[in-house]
Amino acid sequence: MGENGQVKPTAQPIYDELKKQILSGERAPGEPLRQDEIARQYGVSKIPVREALMKLEVDGFVLIRKNKGAIVREVSATEILNIMDIRVALECKALELSIPNMIASDIELAGKILDDYSKHSDPAQWSDMNLRFHHALYEPCSNPLLLRMISDLQQRIGPQLRLLVTTVTGLERPQAEHAAILEACRVGDGGKAVELLRKHIETTKKETAAKLRRIDKRI
Known part of the structure; x- marks a missing residue:
């Protein structure tokens, strides 16, 4: 890697x-990342592969074990809950900035997502709809960096853990809270909307923490 932490051009695509x-x-937590296999796949030497893996380790996606090679890093229960704490700060700020910029079509889009949300029974679809609903609320904030930070946090949890969180929370409680947040946005009550969002994420965190404790006891 270069001095600024960026990988070289040959390693960037990898x-x-x-x-x-x-x-x-597609690559699950704990899965080995074998340099020789990846090098053959991309038709390169092991050097750019090694550089890419080192950068992935710096960014928290990979764990390189001495004399054992690299594996996809697992997100710990503590990290999941810490990410939720950060979500509170970032997403509440995004919503605070969004509400003054919201127009009727923004409310309509979020409302349509909620309507579609309730028509599905698959938790995996709920997880996807949840991300879409929250993004619809935050997009009017007109702060691409803030939106990217929120997206990066959501992605870092990974699809399997997002599905776990969605399964734990179910449909009824989150949907009722989503509807209340959207109504506060519709009437322009920013303070209420932000407080409802804060409680929404904090409740999800508590439910997730309880589930993770039960999982740990079974291991």
């Missing part, structure tokens, strides 16, 4: 693709 595969769940 870094980008491996990161994409990890975030999508």
